[in-house]
Amino acid sequence: MAAPALTQRELIANEHALRDVFSRFLAFKTHSLYFPKPGDALADAFGPDLGLAAHLPTERKVMIPLAEDGRLLGVFVARGASLGGRRALLSLLPRIAAMALDQLRLRLAAVADPVTGLATGEALLAALSREIEAVQQRILPGGDSLGDLPLSACRGGFGLIVADLDRFSRVAGRFGFLMAEDVLARAGAAVAGATPEGGLAARLHDDLFAVFLPGASAARCREAAEALLAELGRTPFPIPATGESLSLTASAGCVSYPQDVRGGQFAASPAEQARLLVHKAKKGLAVAKDLGRDQAMAYSRILAEGGVVLETLPLARAAVSLGRWVDAEPGQRFLVWSPRLEREVDVRGADGGRLSGRSPAAVKGEIVLAEVVEDMAFAEVLHLADPHLPLEPGDRLALIPEAEEGDAADATGAPRRDPASGLYPYRDFQRATAQAREKNAVFSQVLIQLADPPARRRAGRPAEADMAAAAGLCRRVFGHEAVGGRFSASKLVFFVPGIDPAALAEPAGRLLAALRAELELDAAVGVAGHPCLDHARSDVAENCRKALDHALLLPTGPRLAVFDSLSLTVSGDRHFAIGDVYAAMEEYKQALLADEKNALARNSLGICLARLGRLPQARAEFERVIRGEPKNAMALYNLGCVLMRQGEAAAARAAFQKCLRADPAHVSSLLRLGRMAEENRRFAEALKYYRRALAAGGPAAPTLRHLARLAFARGQLDEAREHLHQALLRDPKDAFALQLMARVYLTEGEDPAIAEAMARQAVALRPERREFWVELSRALAAQGRHDEARAAAARAEGV
Numbered sequence: 001m002a003a004p005a006l007t008q009r010e011l012i013a014n015e016h017a018l019r020d021v022f023s024r025f026l027a028f029k030t031h032s033l034y035f036p037k038p039g040d041a042l043a044d045a046f047g048p049d050l051g052l053a054a055h056l057p058t059e060r061k062v063m064i065p066l067a068e069d070g071r072l073l074g075v076f077v078a079r080g081a082s083l084g085g086r087r088a089l090l091s092l093l094p095r096i097a098a099m100a101l102d103q104l105r106l107r108l109a110a111v112a113d114p115v116t117g118l119a120t121g122e123a124l125l126a127a128l129s130r131e132i133e134a135v136q137q138r139i140l141p142g143g144d145s146l147g148d149l150p151l152s153a154c155r156g157g158f159g160l161i162v163a164d165l166d167r168f169s170r171v172a173g174r175f176g177f178l179m180a181e182d183v184l185a186r187a188g189a190a191v192a193g194a195t196p197e198g199g200l201a202a203r204l205h206d207d208l209f210a211v212f213l214p215g216a217s218a219a220r221c222r223e224a225a226e227a228l229l230a231e232l233g234r235t236p237f238p239i240p241a242t243g244e245s246l247s248l249t250a251s252a253g254c255v256s257y258p259q260d261v262r263g264g265q266f267a268a269s270p271a272e273q274a275r276l277l278v279h280k281a282k283k284g285l286a287v288a289k290d291l292g293r294d295q296a297m298a299y300s301r302i303l304a305e306g307g308v309v310l311e312t313l314p315l316a317r318a319a320v321s322l323g324r325w326v327d328a329e330p331g332q333r334f335l336v337w338s339p340r341l342e343r344e345v346d347v348r349g350a351d352g353g354r355l356s357g358r359s360p361a362a363v364k365g366e367i368v369l370a371e372v373v374e375d376m377a378f379a380e381v382l383h384l385a386d387p388h389l390p391l392e393p394g395d396r397l398a399l400i401p402e403a404e405e406g407d408a409a410d411a412t413g414a415p416r417r418d419p420a421s422g423l424y425p426y427r428d429f430q431r432a433t434a435q436a437r438e439k440n441a442v443f444s445q446v447l448i449q450l451a452d453p454p455a456r457r458r459a460g461r462p463a464e465a466d467m468a469a470a471a472g473l474c475r476r477v478f479g480h481e482a483v484g485g486r487f488s489a490s491k492l493v494f495f496v497p498g499i500d501p502a503a504l505a506e507p508a509g510r511l512l513a514a515l516r517a518e519l520e521l522d523a524a525v526g527v528a529g530h531p532c533l534d535h536a537r538s539d540v541a542e543n544c545r546k547a548l549d550h551a552l553l554l555p556t557g558p559r560l561a562v563f564d565s566l567s568l569t570v571s572g573d574r575h576f577a578i579g580d581v582y583a584a585m586e587e588y589k590q591a592l593l594a595d596e597k598n599a600l601a602r603n604s605l606g607i608c609l610a611r612l613g614r615l616p617q618a619r620a621e622f623e624r625v626i627r628g629e630p631k632n633a634m635a636l637y638n639l640g641c642v643l644m645r646q647g648e649a650a651a652a653r654a655a656f657q658k659c660l661r662a663d664p665a666h667v668s669s670l671l672r673l674g675r676m677a678e679e680n681r682r683f684a685e686a687l688k689y690y691r692r693a694l695a696a697g698g699p700a701a702p703t704l705r706h707l708a709r710l711a712f713a714r715g716q717l718d719e720a721r722e723h724l725h726q727a728l729l730r731d732p733k734d735a736f737a738l739q740l741m742a743r744v745y746l747t748e749g750e751d752p753a754i755a756e757a758m759a760r761q762a763v764a765l766r767p768e769r770r771e772f773w774v775e776l777s778r779a780l781a782a783q784g785r786h787d788e789a790r791a792a793a794a795r796a797e798g799v
Contacts, residue, residue: 006101006108008035011066011074012757014104016729018066018076021100026062026089029080030718034063034751036072046072046094053093055083064093066101073101079718113203115181116188124202124210128274131158131214135258135577136270157259157578159213159221162281163191163228163252166293168207171246175239183237183246194231196224197764198733210278214733215765217579218256218300225252225296233294249294253284259578260299262327267552283325290321291396302326307334307397316381318367318391323375329488330372331427333382334397336364338389364389366400370425372488421468422475422484426493429485433495436483437530437537440497444504444529447544448474448492448511449552451522467492469519477511478504493544501529501562512558524551528563533593546571565595572604581608599625603635610642618642631662637669649676665696671706678710686710701731708740712747720744735765735772742775752782770796 011018011033019031045054046065050072054063062081066074076097083089111123119127135157165187172180184207191209195201200212211228213221229250237246255277258266265276280299287306288297297306307322322328341362365384369377381391415428424432437443450470470492471484478496487493496504508525515521526548530537543563550570551561561567572587585608591601606621619642625635640655653676656669663669674689687710693703708723721744727737742758745751759776766772773796780789 005068006073006105008074008753009757010104010108012754013732014107016725017104017107018097018100019725021096021103022064022076022078022093025096026078026081026083026093028062028078030722031079032077032721032745032748032750033754034075034077035753036075051091051094053090055087055090057082062090062093064097066097067094068101113188115184116191116203117185118188118192118209119200119202121202121204121210124200124204124212125271125274125278127200127212128160128277129270131212132257132270132273136266157215157217157257159216159218159224159254159256160277160281161211161213161221161225161228161252161254161296162204162278162285163209163211163225163232163250163296164285165207165232166249166251166289168248171248175241179239179241183248186235186237187232187248187250190231190235191228194224194228197760199224204278210281216256218259218298221254221256222296222298225254225298228252229294229296251285251288251293252296253281253286253288253299254296255281255284255299258574267555280325287321299326303328303332304399305396307399309336309391309393309395309397310376311393312391313378317370318379318381320367320369320377320379320397321375322369322377322397323373324488324490325375328369328372328377330369330425330486333366333368333400334379335366335400336391336395336397338362338364338392338395340394341389362389364391364395367391367397368427418486421471421486423467423471423492424483424485426485426487429483429487429493429495432485433483436495436497437540440530442498442500442530443540444496444499444501444527445540445544446474446478446494446496446504446508447487447526447548448494449524449548450490450492450515466519466521470515470521470523473511473514473518477507477514499529501527501532504529505560505562508560508562509558512560522559524548524559526551526561526563526567532563533590543567549574565591565598565601568594569598569601569604572601576604576608581611584608597628599629599632599635603632603638606635606638606642610638610645615642615646619646633659633663633666633669636662637666637672640669640672644672644676652676665698667693667696667698667703670696671703674706674710678706678713683710683714699731701727701734701737704730705734705737705740708737712740712744717744717748733761733765735762735769738762738765739769739772739775742779746775746778746782752779755779756783 015031015033022028022031045063046052050065050067050070053065055061056063060080060082062078062083064076064078065072066076111120112118113120165183168180168183171183184203187207188201188203188209191201191211195211196213198214202210202212204210211224213224216224229252232248232250235248237248238244239246257277260280261273261276265273268276284297284299284302287302288295290308291297291306303322303326306326307320310319310321312318320334363385366382367379368382370380371378384390415424415432417424417428423429448470450466467486474484474492474494475482478494481497483495485493504527508527512523512525515523526544526546528540528543528547530540532540532543535543546567547561547563550567551559553570554561568587568591572584572591575581575584575587585605588601588605588608591598592605595601602621602625606618606625609615609618609621619639622635622639622642625632626639629635636655636659640652640659643652643655653673656673659666659669660673670689670693674686674693677683677689678686687707690703690707690710694700694707704723704727708720708727711717711720711723721741724737724741724744727734728741731737738758739762742755742762745755745758756776756779759772759779762769762772763776773792777789777792777796780786780792
């Protein structure tokens, strides 16, 4: 298939590459792109075959045509250029441009699918990895980037959609592979058209497509998935040989980061997490297919509403489609219902009128998961609503919300124990330990997660053997009074009466060592107990989970955490990362009850308060941190930010300067001080701070953007443009740099179409920024598109 023609957007995105090529042959200070309109007289300056560059000596410009198949795509404008006596370059530069465009096509082809023109799977994974790195700074505890919200774009998460065409294999079977390839090309165009601005569409393989949505919430991701399916559903696929036109539906799965990533999965590399997300989105897609196709399924909803009965088994058991990958655990209960039993009811009333309706879904009974493996589980039937309506393959499952732990004591029947391992299923474990939890004034609970080494599974060693051996080690370490249970397929839980959690730290460490030495199993352990702060006995299980999440995030040493102030801080950081500020605040407050000297929790609480506009309370929290730790750079910086918002510029400046004395390379403080100097038109001082920030290291894109804005304020537009090129080269999604680049193009009277493209990208990335909509309105007005300009201006007023 021939390579697709280059677009304006691709030329804009690769302007720096064109600059690098031309700078080898021609000296110039700065550069820009220009896209002439049809009939523009400028094309005459390049000759009839577009084989000459134009030299404007009085303006010190050289204009180089960027042509493809005799068509003028755009013009590269080299500013501050002087040919001297090398006039022959005017005929050579267009040839150099042609070779540069050929290189660009090859580079784009390497990351573009040849059939659809969309990004390849490799390019998608690379984009996901980059975004995961940015988001992780806001998830893992301890990063001071958490409080730097006004300085940088908010990277709170993103969404990923994976979709494919329903029954696509029939197309190739009926019409041939060439026709199937044409269908794929049209489907790819539909996917690209349905991808929001700022997103990335890719073809993974066959008819499997993906859409990456930076900054998208879970709700927006689901909406985008449904919009994508609607677009594919109304796309016609003509069959030239027969004159027919196919209509195809599609199914999709979607996943959100970081909401759909659990515990130790955060410890994996960004590249590994990217592949994990694709796998989870495929799980959602598979469930959507199982439930009837032509629909979208969010990964987070699979457990609650996506399960089906796969097979009925003897002894009132059944195989179901929920496994470890969707967080299914033994003891979870589900209602079983059959959509096949729904039907339309149409009756005639006594008065002759017709009444119609649809019967509700019929609930057949209730099941409980007994054993969970990777992709499925085996369940026991608790009861059937009607013995004449047995469970059947295809019946749907609905998760029953978990009851409070104390309710387990009221359940009837004796707890059952697995004869091989001596462990209780989790609900039976709760029942078996319910009275002991009430009788013991002091007790602990231990949650152990075992790794699942692929080599052991390939060697044929069953997971149950590892579980039984690990349970024996736990009893040896914790004593025979400890009661053990199966929390899930890879987790053990032990109740240890009469021992404080702190006293279990040393035995838990020995357990980890023994698991490694005797069973060659890596593990992580979380410990919690009672009494603890004002937590009830029923809170111990949840605290144990938080301690395990804390342990799984530990970068080195034994992965062991006893529930404490830091565990609560980690939990708070997770809530903050997904935007639940109020839940995060509660966790941080609990962390401070456990340890009032926890500066990280107090600083994070202050950030939450500032986010909610409660500036005096936020200020008080930061000042308390500083009283205890006068050189805490994070608190000093955040205090400065709050003081700025309160209008106390001198005090804010003093806080930032103290932050620099504590950490001379604190880039955010350098940028803040530079911005304050710039606003007071002390440009030389601002330049000094920005250069220090650039030399200090860290992400260069924000600093280059600040340097560009300073150059723009001083009227040095060429320098501003160069800084912005460098900033966007490092971070193509820097919305503020895109908006400023649009302003530079408009100020210089350059092509407003480029300014519009830049402004649209900025708006797509940060639609809540009023100034971005204003810039877009200006760019549209400059092109005479006044109705669209007014619409953008109205949107700016509504932000």
